[in-house]
Amino acid sequence: MIKEFRNIDLRLIHVERIKIDEQNLKVFLGNPIARILRFIHNFITINNLNKIVMKKTILFMLASLLIVTLCNCSSSNNDSDSVPPTPTVTKGVSVKIDGVQKIFSQVEITQQPWEDNGVPKVDLHVKAINPDDDTEIIYFGIGKGDIGEDQLWAFVYEKGGTQYSVGEDEGDPKLFNATTINIEKRIAGTFSGAVMANEVNHVLSDGIFDITYD
16 A cells, blocks of 8 residues: 655646546546556545545434434423323213212203393203113203302202202202313313212212213
8 A cells, every 4th residue: 555655746747637526526647656646536535535425424314313302302292281181081970979989971961041131041951871770860950151169050869760969958968069161062070069868868079070062
């Protein structure tokens, strides 16, 4: 391998032609020494080009990996910020009755329009049936659009033909409820308390309603 040239009079070297293409700059020289120098020049140029291409390829791959990683992180963060939590119950009522978990997933809603001093209003009458026992039913009503505490009325728990309702006298069991969502085609909220009939009480706890309707 020729490592070094000394005492070469470069004035004796003449250039015959120059060719430029996509990969290299080639200088065609006219005498033997010039051919040797041309070979060394081309060899070094090709090696340099290969190193440059390799460096650019590595940098491109690293940049692409970084962009993909940042996009995935951004997408995950955006998704976690924008997606609301999944409700515990969808289109149904969930409640513990005397400590036993019950789900009333067969729901019917009847809309009843009416007017209050010329102002149109709509009452929603809810009937939720336990699919495991169709004699176990929960009824209640709520005004469409009404939210806040104590918006449920005419709350009844029916079991085997007996209807248990909220007591009206002082000292009778009460039902505490809060409606958090009451928009077009969806109502949601919580309730707890007790219902009674024939001096028999049923304790309701961890009650949730989240119902969609047409």
